[in-house]
Amino acid sequence: MADDLILYTNPMSRGRIARWMLEETGQPYKTEILDYASTMKAPAYLSINPMGKVPALRHGDVVVTETAAICAYLADAFPQAALAPPPGDRLRGPYYRWLFFAAGPVEASISNKALGFVVPQERERMIGYGRIEHVMRALEGAVSRRNYLVGDTFTAADVYVGSAIGYGLMFGTIEKRPAFEQYWQRISARPAAIRAKGLDEGLMPRQQAAS
Numbered sequence: 001m002a003d004d005l006i007l008y009t010n011p012m013s014r015g016r017i018a019r020w021m022l023e024e025t026g027q028p029y030k031t032e033i034l035d036y037a038s039t040m041k042a043p044a045y046l047s048i049n050p051m052g053k054v055p056a057l058r059h060g061d062v063v064v065t066e067t068a069a070i071c072a073y074l075a076d077a078f079p080q081a082a083l084a085p086p087p088g089d090r091l092r093g094p095y096y097r098w099l100f101f102a103a104g105p106v107e108a109s110i111s112n113k114a115l116g117f118v119v120p121q122e123r124e125r126m127i128g129y130g131r132i133e134h135v136m137r138a139l140e141g142a143v144s145r146r147n148y149l150v151g152d153t154f155t156a157a158d159v160y161v162g163s164a165i166g167y168g169l170m171f172g173t174i175e176k177r178p179a180f181e182q183y184w185q186r187i188s189a190r191p192a193a194i195r196a197k198g199l200d201e202g203l204m205p206r207q208q209a210a211s
């Protein structure tokens with residue numbers, strides 16, 4: 001069908017975040033599982049995402065890559081799910097702010113930390129995130145404000161930022177501060193989050209057996 005949704009993913013990847021977002025929308029979608037070593041680097045998939053990375057989303061003839069973009073796109077494509085402040089609403093400001101903050105400074109600082117890369121103090125001004133301690137301070141403030149990041153309702157920003165926090169806590173790249181743990185407990189208990197996790201966990205043995 002022209003408007004079919006297809007998620008290209010691997011159960012051990014950021015594709016889990018995109019699946020959670022899809023589950024939040026309540027829309028039917030198909031899943032195409034790609035293998036890291038083979039199908040993800042094959043011409044058929046490179047024509048969808050030239051980066052050879054997952055996730056990617058196809059919606060009819062539109063392709064979206066980058067997990068944060070997929071979350072934002074789905075929220076706008078299915079406004080009936082109320083997962084974003086409507087275009088023109090001033091809450092669109094903090095909504096974009098935290099989505100981009102997580103895709104930029106949070107992701108870069110956590111990745112660098114995981115690799116043991118420390119920004120020399122005299123170069124902090126030229127690095128977008130500056131210092132990871134400052135990123136964490138801003139993030140802690142954002143999740144401590146209310147139950148959700150933007151206004152009083154759950155949005156796609158919570159899916160994306162929350163996942164960064166959840167995986168960070170799990171992999172030890174984010175400090176176990178009470179504000180992070182409480183926020184993550186709250187949003188990961190959502191039915192769509194639990195459903196998405198179950199679906200990917202269910203694909204793990206098949207994935208491992210195949211590799």
Ligand SMILES: N[C@@H](CCC(=O)N[C@@H](CS)C(=O)NCC(=O)O)C(=O)O
Nearest residue numbers: 013014052053054055065066067068
């Ligand atoms: N910036 C991308 C990162 C995607 C990414 O790095 N995905 C990893 C899995 S979590 C991947 O596909 N790695 C395969 C590879 O690089 O070969 C996003 O946010 O979606």
